[in-house]
Amino acid sequence: MADDPENTLIMTLDGGPVTIRLRPDLAPGHVARIKELSREGFYDGVVFHRVIQGFMAQGGDPTGTGMSGSKKPNLKAEFSRHRHCRGVCSMARTNDPNSANSQFFICFDDASFLDGQYTVWGEVSEGMEHVDALPKGEPPRTPGKITSMKVEADL
Numbered sequence: 759m760a761d762d763p764e765n766t767l768i769m770t771l772d773g774g775p776v777t778i779r780l781r782p783d784l785a786p787g788h789v790a791r792i793k794e795l796s797r798e799g800f801y802d803g804v805v806f807h808r809v810i811q812g813f814m815a816q817g818g819d820p821t822g823t824g825m826s827g828s829k830k831p832n833l834k835a836e837f838s839r840h841r842h843c844r845g846v847c848s849m850a851r852t853n854d855p856n857s858a859n860s861q862f863f864i865c866f867d868d869a870s871f872l873d874g875q876y877t878v879w880g881e882v883s884e885g886m887e888h889v890d891a892l893p894k895g896e897p898p899r900t901p902g903k904i905t906s907m908k909v910e911a912d913l
Contacts, residue, residue, distance in 0.1 A: 774885060776886070778882055781878060801907035815892050818850065818861035818862045827859030848862065
């Protein structure tokens with residue numbers, strides 16, 4: 759797939775930029791939400807509150823607790839057959855499949871046990887080393903944060 763600035767996110771972490779290729783073919787509603795929140799500056803300054811070595815880094819809660827989200831309505835699940843593997847970006851949710859809102863996670867490694875149960879909306883194409891470098895913990899003592907998250911077309 760050719761680079762599409764409208765479907766590319768640039769997430770800047772303390773260590774540097776992370777390029778995420780959005781997957782509207784898999785999850786059009788979730789991609790629209792991620793772009794909408796990014797364009798509103800919602801993710802700017804938000805921390806990764808749960809970072810588990812060998813599993814994933816989770817962020818997207820403005821309170822930094824993992825218990826909150828945006829004020830927008832929750833999203834209907836858009837599960838696919840896409841594998842949860844290194845670099846995959848997927849939505850966090852409660853036990854209710856239709857409860858994804860703003861929290862997301864990025865897989866560090868194979869997490870195929872999540873396949874078909876969480877909505878995959880993107881894949882890291884560059885800068886995964888910056889995700890790898892996020893401080894670990896639940897929550898980390900000094901959590902890594904998103905300096906900014908922008909749609910490439912807007913830069």
